[in-house]
Amino acid sequence: MAKILQKVLLALLSIMLCTNCSNNRNYDKSSRATGWPAFGRQGGSKKIKAKEQETGPGLVFIEGGTFTMGRVQDDPMGDWNNVPTQQHVQSFYMDETEVTNLMYLEYIDWLKKVFPPTQENFRKIYEGALPDTLVWKSRLGYNETMVDQYFRHPAFAEYPVVGVSWVQAVEFSKWRTDRVNELILEEEGFIQKNARYQSTARSVFNTETYLKAPTLTYGGNDSITRGSNRSQRLIERGDSTQIFVRRKDGILLPAYRLPTEAEWEYAALGLVGIRYKNTYRGRKKYPWNGPYTRSQKRKNRGDQLANFKQGAGDYSGIAGWSDDGAGVTAQVKSYEANDFGLYDMAGNVAEWVADVYRPIIDDEYNDFNYFRGNVYMKPALDDGGNVQIITPETMVYDTLPNGKVVARKYPGELKEEPIGKRETFMRINFSKSDNRNYRDGDRLSLRYNPTFSNAVSENNKRRMYNSPINKLVVAENGSITPQYDRSSTRNTLISNETRVYKGGSWKDREYWLDPAQRRYLPQYMATNYIGFRCAMSRVGAKSKKKNKRATH
Structure with a gap:
């Protein structure tokens, strides 16, 4: 009798387990909202899983958090243009190093190939993107070697690019976004292999055009946008009806851009290295720990932690072991990274950030992802309601106040216009397109x-x-x-065309190495001590892995 009862119980248990398995299987296939199959998302028959954002080329992940933005040390200048405020920054990505001469040369070479400067209608594109090498000239100094060699000589390939205005830095960032996403689409099989090497002025890839009007990408060349192994990729992804990649696929990366001032300052401080039970221990003055510019570690005690002007006529120290290794700029990664893994967040070159300069940081209105410079745009539509694409004949040029002509809209990009009353009607969060003066x-x-x-x-x-x-x-x-x-x-x-730049440079005294310091310059000007690095927004979870509780 006991054996029979045991068999009955085992049978019931098996039935229950099978029922649970069936329920789980059905749950995985259906929508949590309706119970229907999850139509319209990755084939409709498989569970949608959260997908981690991939880290783009050259970037380092920066976990967001709260910090004190602004000057927490003495203010000998007495300008009070960055009083301390409590701010929160979302997680994002930032370039490990400044953009180098070699990286910028890739951009210049691509422009030269796609928009040959030998053609009169494209000549200004190439010339407008070139760094201003004359920034090295000095009325009472001999710097002709830097004028002639710094940007192009291979010995300076891994040095930060300078002579680049804020406008040029923004255009480089847009170009970088498109080239990275173009390669991703090729590797995923959604565009023709090696299409990126065949670009012409009438056949250029643009990320936003691909997402909003994919049939117009590459000048409407259908043979490119239907990749050679697209069908196999679609089968693998479970959607045989999908032709183009969409945002919901999570394949394409967000845009490369200049970091906001809050992001740059937060990343430079690297507070993650001194965090203790979610509180800050003391005031941090530099991207590294401690109040000194020389290392306190036994193995390299006394070595400078950044290159900066140490005194009148002293740009690197006396030659020898105590020299900081750089009379002007230094090769990237010449000094230790901060606790986020970022190099040269003090010294080497100061860096452009995205913000329009104002003396105040208005934390009373906003203390989350603070940024001044929003100008909201939308795709321009023709009379038929279709998006308009820039062509070689409709390229947009801008003559800057210093006489330099730069291209602001390239062929293949969407034509845009400021948002109007339709988008701002009855809104409480914004009321106009241009908010730089707000x-x-x-x-x-x-x-x-x-x-x-x-x-x-x-x-x-x-x-x-x-x-x-x-x-x-x-x-x-x-x-x-x-x-x-x-x-x-x-x-x-x-x-409204005056932009913030952050960080000290090879030409600055120690005072400017504090990440809280801020200066400004018209966005069309360039110097021999300002460079830049790119950032990218983080999509999804704040952290890449669950943070562990402090054990000490």
């Missing part, structure tokens, strides 16, 4: 000046950030005459 320390950016006789007129409401507007007058014969703004009513050098 809450920037004054009453709607206007200053009333009663000193003139017609003080009540509209003309005497002076903008607080009204830097001089210099113009270039182009005559019919092509000659250019510069006209300087000599108005006596200008009261600042700051405008």
